[in-house]
Amino acid sequence: MKVLVPVKRVVDYNVKVRVKADGTGVETANVKMSMNPFDEIACEEAVRLKEAGIVTEIVAVSIGPAQAQETLRTALAIGADRAILVETAAEVQPLAVAKILQAIAQAESPQLVILGKQAIDDDSNQTGQMLAALLGWPQATFASKVKIAEGNAEVTREVDGGLETLSIRLPAIVTTDLRLNEPRYVTLPNIMKAKKKQLDVTRPEALGVDVAPRLKTLKVEEPAKRKGGVMVKDVADLVAKLKNEAKVI
Amino acid sequence: MATLVIAEHDNAGLKGATLNAVSAAQNIGGPIHLLVAGSGCGAVAAAASTIPGIEKVRVVDAPHYAHPLAENLAALVVALAPGYSHILAPATTTGKNFMPRVAALLDVAQVSDIVAVIDADTFVRPIYAGNALATVQSADAVKVITVRSTGFDATAASGGSAAVETVQAAADAGMSRLLGQELTRSARPELTAARIIVSGGRGMGSGENFSILEALADRLGAAVGASRAAVDSGFVPNDYQVGQTGKVVAPELYIAVGISGAIQHLAGMKDSKVIVAINKDGEAPIFQIADYGLVGDLFQVVPELTARL
Ligand SMILES: Cc1cc2nc3c(=O)[nH]c(=O)nc-3n(C[C@H](O)[C@H](O)[C@H](O)COP(=O)(O)OP(=O)(O)OC[C@H]3O[C@@H](n4cnc5c(N)ncnc54)[C@H](O)[C@@H]3O)c2cc1C
Numbered sequence: 001m002k003v004l005v006p007v008k009r010v011v012d013y014n015v016k017v018r019v020k021a022d023g024t025g026v027e028t029a030n031v032k033m034s035m036n037p038f039d040e041i042a043c044e045e046a047v048r049l050k051e052a053g054i055v056t057e058i059v060a061v062s063i064g065p066a067q068a069q070e071t072l073r074t075a076l077a078i079g080a081d082r083a084i085l086v087e088t089a090a091e092v093q094p095l096a097v098a099k100i101l102q103a104i105a106q107a108e109s110p111q112l113v114i115l116g117k118q119a120i121d122d123d124s125n126q127t128g129q130m131l132a133a134l135l136g137w138p139q140a141t142f143a144s145k146v147k148i149a150e151g152n153a154e155v156t157r158e159v160d161g162g163l164e165t166l167s168i169r170l171p172a173i174v175t176t177d178l179r180l181n182e183p184r185y186v187t188l189p190n191i192m193k194a195k196k197k198q199l200d201v202t203r204p205e206a207l208g209v210d211v212a213p214r215l216k217t218l219k220v221e222e223p224a225k226r227k228g229g230v231m232v233k234d235v236a237d238l239v240a241k242l243k244n245e246a247k248v249i
Numbered sequence: 250m251a252t253l254v255i256a257e258h259d260n261a262g263l264k265g266a267t268l269n270a271v272s273a274a275q276n277i278g279g280p281i282h283l284l285v286a287g288s289g290c291g292a293v294a295a296a297a298s299t300i301p302g303i304e305k306v307r308v309v310d311a312p313h314y315a316h317p318l319a320e321n322l323a324a325l326v327v328a329l330a331p332g333y334s335h336i337l338a339p340a341t342t343t344g345k346n347f348m349p350r351v352a353a354l355l356d357v358a359q360v361s362d363i364v365a366v367i368d369a370d371t372f373v374r375p376i377y378a379g380n381a382l383a384t385v386q387s388a389d390a391v392k393v394i395t396v397r398s399t400g401f402d403a404t405a406a407s408g409g410s411a412a413v414e415t416v417q418a419a420a421d422a423g424m425s426r427l428l429g430q431e432l433t434r435s436a437r438p439e440l441t442a443a444r445i446i447v448s449g450g451r452g453m454g455s456g457e458n459f460s461i462l463e464a465l466a467d468r469l470g471a472a473v474g475a476s477r478a479a480v481d482s483g484f485v486p487n488d489y490q491v492g493q494t495g496k497v498v499a500p501e502l503y504i505a506v507g508i509s510g511a512i513q514h515l516a517g518m519k520d521s522k523v524i525v526a527i528n529k530d531g532e533a534p535i536f537q538i539a540d541y542g543l544v545g546d547l548f549q550v551v552p553e554l555t556a557r558l
C-alpha cells in the first residue's frame with residue numbers, strides 16, 4: 001500500500017525566534033530552517049512500515065516556497081520514494097493545506113496519510129484532522145504506536161488522561177506524537193541517493209485550490225517578559241520566601 | 250447569535266476545562282448553549298445546567314457518544330451548527346482532536362488555543378511555542394475555536410438554572426472504535442487544575458527517583474508533572490508532559506526540579522504565578538524565568554524541602 005507523508009519546512013526548533021519590530025510576524029530571514037520534527041517522525045514511521053513489508057511506496061509532499069525542496073530531499077533521504085512540491089510563496093493556512101492534500105490524495109489514492117500532530121511554527125494542530133474530514137476518512141491523532149492489519153490500523157494515542165487505543169478502518173489519517181519513534185540520522189549515501197529521486201513540482205492553482213487566508217493576522221507581539229527573580233542560598237531561605245514573600249505555601 | 254460550547258466530560262462528571270471555555274464564550278457575548286454529548290450522561294447534563302450564564306444545555310445521549318470519537322462528535326456538532334456564530338471547545342486532546350474536523354466540514358478556519366478575546370471576530374493565540382502572540386481576525390461566518398484554559402479564569406460551576414433540552418443523535422459513522430484505555434490513576438490533583446505543581450526532568454535519573462518528588466507533592470497537595478526528557482526516558486507516563494506539545498499549565502506555584510528550561514518546556518509553564526527552579530547547574534536557562542532559584546543537588550534539596558514544610 002501507498003503512504004503519503006506531508007512535511008512542512010519550519011524554523012528549526014533550536015532557534016529562539018524574534019518578533020519583527022513592525023509587529024507583522026517573526027524574523028525568518030537568515031534563520032535556520034528544518035523539517036517540522038513531528039513530520040520527521042511521520043517519515044520514519046512510513047519507512048519502518050515499508051521495511052516491515054507493509055508499505056510499498058512512500059510519497060512525501062510539501063506545500064511552500066521553492067526552498068521546501070530541501071525539506072523534501074530530507075524526506076527522500078530518510079527513505080521516501082518520491083516527492084511532490086506544491087510551490088507557493090503565499091502563507092498557506094491549515095484548511096488550504098488540507099484541501100491541497102485532499103487533491104493529492106485523490107490523485108494518488110494512498111491507504112494511509114501520516115502527518116505531524118502539529119507544526120511547531122503555527123502550533124495549529126489542525127491539518128490532519130481537517131484532511132480526514134475532507135476525505136471522509138477516520139483519524140487517529142497523537143499516535144505513539146501504529147499497527148496495520150487486515151484493512152485496519154490499530155493506533156495507540158497519547159491523550160490527556162494517559163493512553164487509548166483505537167481501531168480505524170483504512171484508508172485513514174494518522175498524526176504523530178513524540179513517542180511514536182526516534183527518527184534515524186540521514187547518512188551521506190542516502191543524501192546522495194535522495195538527489196536522484198523523483199521530485200515533481202506543481203502549484204495550488206493547478207490543483208484547483210484557493211489558498212487565500214481565512215484568518216488575517218492583525219499583529220504579532222512579544223509576550224510579557226517575566227521579571228528576573230532571585231537566587232536563594234539554601235532550602236530554609238527558599239521556604240521562608242515562599243511563605244512570607246510569595247505567600248504561596 | 251449564540252455560541253455553542255462543547256462540554257468535556259467522562260459521562261459521570263464535567264471536566265474543569267469546560268468552565269474556562271464558557272468563560273471565553275462570555276467574553277465573546279451573546280447567549281451560550283452547552284452541548285453534552287455522551288452515553289448515560291444525565292448527571293453531566295444536570296451539573297451543566299447549574300453553570301450560571303448558560304441559556305440552554307443540549308443533551309445527546311446515545312451509545313456511540315460513550316467515547317468522544319472524532320468522526321461521530323464532529324458530525325453531530327456540524328448538524329447542530331446552524332444558528333451559531335461561534336463554536337467553542339477546550340483545547341484539550343479531545344477538543345484538538347474533533348474540532349478541526351468540525352471546521353473543515355463547515356469550510357471555515359479553526360482558531361486554535363485562544364488565550365484572549367478582543368471582539369467577536371478577533372482573538373489572541375500563541376505561536377512559536379508561546380514566543381510570540383498573534384492577534385488574528387476571522388472572516389468566516391462561523392468561528393470554530395479551541396480555548397486554552399490558562400487564558401481564562403474558570404466560570405462558577407453552580408448557581409444557574411439553564412433549560413435542558415434533548416437533541417436527536419446523528420448517525421454512527423462506524424469508522425473507528427475504541428479498543429482500550431490505559432488511564433493514569435492518581436490520587437493527586439489533575440495537572441491542569443492543580444494549585445501547585447512539582448515537575449521533574451531528566452535530572453531525576455529514573456522513575457523510582459520520582460518518589461522523592463511525589464513525597465514533596467503529597468506534602469504540598471500538588472500535582473506531579475515532567476519534561477519531555479523525563480517522559481521519553483520512561484520515568485513517568487506521557488500525560489505528565491508539560492510544554493509546547495504537552496499540557497499547558499499556570500498554577501500558583503510551579504517547582505521545576507532537574508529541568509534545564511528548554512523553550513518547549515517553558516511554553517507550557519511560564520505563565521505560572523510563582524516559579525521555583527532547583528538545578529545543580531547555575532547556568533541552566535530555567536533560572537532566567539524562575540522567581541526563586543536554588544542551585545543544588547536535587548537528591549539533597551528535595552528531601553530537605555519536604556522535611557521543612
Ligand atoms: C518538537 C518538539 C517538541 C517538544 N515538546 C516538549 C514539551 O512539550 N515539553 C518539554 O518539556 N520538552 C519538549 N521538548 C524537548 C525540549 O526541547 C527539551 O529537550 C526537554 O525539555 C529537556 O528536558 P529536561 O530539561 O528534563 O532535560 P535536560 O535538558 O537534559 O536537563 C536536565 C537538567 O537536570 C539538571 N540535573 C541533572 N542532575 C541533577 C541533580 N542531581 N540535581 C539537580 N539538577 C540536576 C541538569 O543540570 C539539567 O539542567 C520538545 C522538543 C521538540 C523537538
Ligand SMILES: Nc1ncnc2c1ncn2[C@@H]1O[C@H](COP(=O)(O)O)[C@@H](O)[C@H]1O
Pocket residue numbers: 006007008009036038039061062063064092094097114115116117118119120122123124125126127128
Ligand atoms: N505547508 C505544509 N506542507 C506540508 N505539510 C504540512 C504543511 N502544513 C502542515 N502540514 C502537515 O500538517 C501537520 C500539522 O500542521 P498544523 O495543523 O499546521 O499544526 C504538520 O506536521 C505536517 O505534517
